[in-house]
Amino acid sequence: MRNVLIIIKKQFRDTLKNKTVLIQFVLFPIMTLIMEHAIELDGMPECFFTKLFSVMYIGMAPLTTVAAIISEEKEKNTLRVLMMANVKPWQYLTGVGIYVWILCMAGALVMATGLERQFIFFYLAVMGTGFMISVILGGCVGIFAKNQMSATSIVIPVMAILSFGPMLAMFNGTLEKVVRFIYTQQLKGFLDGMSFECVKGESVGIVLVNACLLIALFFLTFKRRGLE
DSSP: OHHHHHHHHHHHHHHHHOHHHHHHHHHHHHHHHHHHHHOOOTTOOTTHHHHHHHHHHHHHHHHHHHHHHHHHHHHTTHHHHHHHTTOOHHHHHHHHHHHHHHHHHHHHHHHGGGSOHHHHHHHHHHHHHHHHHHHHHHHHHHHHOSSHHHHHHHHHHHHHHHHHHHHHHTTOHHHHHHHTTSHHHHHHHHHHHTSGGGOOHHHHHHHHHHHHHHHHHHHHHHHHHOOO
């Protein structure tokens, strides 16, 4: 646990120096607050921009950040130094995952300020679940990629599907039938209902299947590639 905390502290220090990573945690909360307060249209659903940007936040920030951190530190041989310093791979990956999840949840707390108080717990529960799944997926990409460039080439199409798929499905019924099998689409449905009573068993099952498949992929990727 001590090594995990050291990794978390290290990542926090690195984030303050890396503006490219930091902006990902700041961009969506700020955009959400601006859009919610600046745009009002007739017939627009309540908290429309909060829900829309929340799904995009889940599909972008944790995925790209985890993949970038792991691939960068592999490329610069930082991981090799950490392994020599008796930091085990699971400690490093746990530390990075917790660090990214905490920063994402901090952003979600900012975005939740536009919601009514009775919806905040449900909203944060959905966001926290989505962040965990995206962190696992980002870990798969970071471990698989040989360097930052290859990680970026993998992340961009995956990120586009996860983030923009649910948004485009709002206007295309055929696309909705396809993206309904990815977890971000189901989480969007949870946020639209904004209540535990509106959560369907089928939707929960799809999210769990997504999580289990990505966990299995994570361990398979780690077994084949490792962190070296």
